Amino acid sequence: MNAGDVILWRAFEFPDGGRADKLFIIANEQRNGEHLAFIVTSQQKAGREQKPGCYEQLSWFFLQKGTSSFVKPTWVTFDDGYEFLVDELEELRERGVVALLREKLQPATLRAVINCFCRTLAVTPHHRWLLE
Numbered sequence: 001m002n003a004g005d006v007i008l009w010r011a012f013e014f015p016d017g018g019r020a021d022k023l024f025i026i027a028n029e030q031r032n033g034e035h036l037a038f039i040v041t042s043q044q045k046a047g048r049e050q051k052p053g054c055y056e057q058l059s060w061f062f063l064q065k066g067t068s069s070f071v072k073p074t075w076v077t078f079d080d081g082y083e084f085l086v087d088e089l090e091e092l093r094e095r096g097v098v099a100l101l102r103e104k105l106q107p108a109t110l111r112a113v114i115n116c117f118c119r120t121l122a123v124t125p126h127h128r129w130l131l132e
Contacts, residue, residue: 006103042072054116078122
């Protein structure tokens with residue numbers, strides 16, 4: 001998997017124990033066997049505007065319908081930057097739990113998403129290192 005790839009993780013388990021099929025954007029080329037990824041959603045929640053761009057105070061980035069082949073308005077959420085081991089993702093892909101989708105963010109769009117993430121309170125020193 002490469003930076004900008006979009007993956008589907010079937011029945012992803014959240015820290016609170018909930019499960020749902022989720023889309024993720026891979027944010028980086030693997031570094032030291034790790035990928036950083038962000039959840040994307042087309043579910044509009046209260047307060048989520050539909051103007052393209054960065055909402056660093058709210059910890060999300062909005063992609064218009066049709067951006068990088070997303071067919072619906074899409075929010076990239078930064079509340080949690082998910083770190084995944086490359087080997088684990090490949091194993092899950094072989095088992096059919098994770099699927100690499102045709103969608104891929106264009107480099108300029110991915111750079112805008114990453115720049116936005118780096119301005120949020122969610123970013124950690126480890127995230128910054130993964131994105132170098």
